[in-house]
Amino acid sequence: MMQTECRRCPLRKFPIFVKMTDREVDFMQSFKVGELKVDAGTTLMMEGSNSPQLYTPLRGMGLRYKTFESGERQVLNFVLPGDFIGLQAGVMHEMQHSVEATTHMTLCVFDRKALWTMFRDYPERAFDLTWLAAVEEHFLGESLAAVGHMDGLGRVARAFVRLHDRALAIDLVTKDGMHLPYKQQDLADALGLSLVHTNKTLKKLREREIAIWRDGQLKILSYPKLCAMAELSEAREPVLRPLI
């Protein structure tokens, strides 16, 4: 099957992604070594390993997480189309977290060795890479703040708002809501809550008719109320990010 050309990349058109010049698009095309389709459950990157490849998901969702000696996990964030996977492996010696596909995923594959070419010959793109790292840092900081200071309801609300915003930005929200293929355990691990407590919190949101998450589908009934619970302003300017 024909793989998608960067020129026709389905993601580039969305306004959350920083505009690229034609020359940059052409370079990205040469940087791209292929396309990968994986099934749900596939581990894309392993904590401690050093992948020779870097990815940008085109379709599907996944998650990044760290594992503890005890067997518990901390989910760092949810991976959506347009994210970049493997930057740590590219610049540090090894990945500090794992990445797993939650659904079937289609990913652009880049060669890690080409990263250096980027820095040498395409400073604009290298700059974008740093920018991207800064964006990741920003969102991690947000999560840390949420887990550090908000109660269960607030954390869940915030996660829903963030996911919804991101999905909306890449046109993944329909009148029925958005596809959210994770398990309650995944959300619990992301928010530092127990599974049971997460479940009870979701029930509250359902009962108060604020948001319903069922059968992998998230439907927000009252965005204003959800934002209020998440301590987020309804009118936020979206975080712009580069697309690699």
Added chain:
Amino acid sequence: MMQTECRRCPLRKFPIFVKMTDREVDFMQSFKVGELKVDAGTTLMMEGSNSPQLYTPLRGMGLRYKTFESGERQVLNFVLPGDFIGLQAGVMHEMQHSVEATTHMTLCVFDRKALWTMFRDYPERAFDLTWLAAVEEHFLGESLAAVGHMDGLGRVARAFVRLHDRALAIDLVTKDGMHLPYKQQDLADALGLSLVHTNKTLKKLREREIAIWRDGQLKILSYPKLCAMAELSEAREPVLRPLI
């Protein structure tokens, strides 16, 4: 007073910092526009602002934090000599957190506009900048994991181990322990604990003769026990990081 030349930078010699070529050191010298001394309490960067300057602390300590509408703070991490301040402002439109000096600090000052020169003419240094961002991301991920999964004692232990390691790496640990000029409230805000609970946890560490933090001085009595509580192996290879 004569300012320190990069060539004689007191930090470069420490092994946690990535080695630089002479050419790179010379470039950093040209990148450096001055040296700044600030008093304790000075706000170096403001959340939402866009500083025209970037800093690398040479001496002194500070902290990065986010503020909530409620007035509470989340401390993201503690700033020690060799960190880099302002990368977000440099690549994103504005800072997403504030940075404050906790003690008197001496900082190398770089011009934000020179950042682009770095990307254009010194790809190795641009690479290091990305690397640095990845290191920050890594530590934030660690903090998130700690706050998400460990109890008070574990979090405090982990913070102490991390701070101690970092201080040791830049020769700030003496037989009396290390200088740790923060308030209990700062630590509490970093760990997502209340001040009262943090205080009681510190008392436990004192009573069990594991670590004593008093009068701005942290003395670790049993590093093995502290590591065990922090769920960290005693033999960890240090995280290498570039120096900007």
Added chain:
DNA sequence: CGGGCTCTTGACACAAGTCAAATCGCGTGG
């Protein structure tokens, strides 16, 4: 039909938050 996930719910325990007050330094001004 049975086994294995995931999701739900209820009962109970406990870690951590909140409230309140005492103590200790320390700098300031009378």
Added chain:
DNA sequence: CCACGCGATTTGACTTGTGTCAAGAGCCCG
């Protein structure tokens, strides 16, 4: 020189959010 106020640290008593345990329900799949 001492009284005072202020910030940081301690401590105790009480409350509560969240974790843990346990069991059942719904569902898919072999």
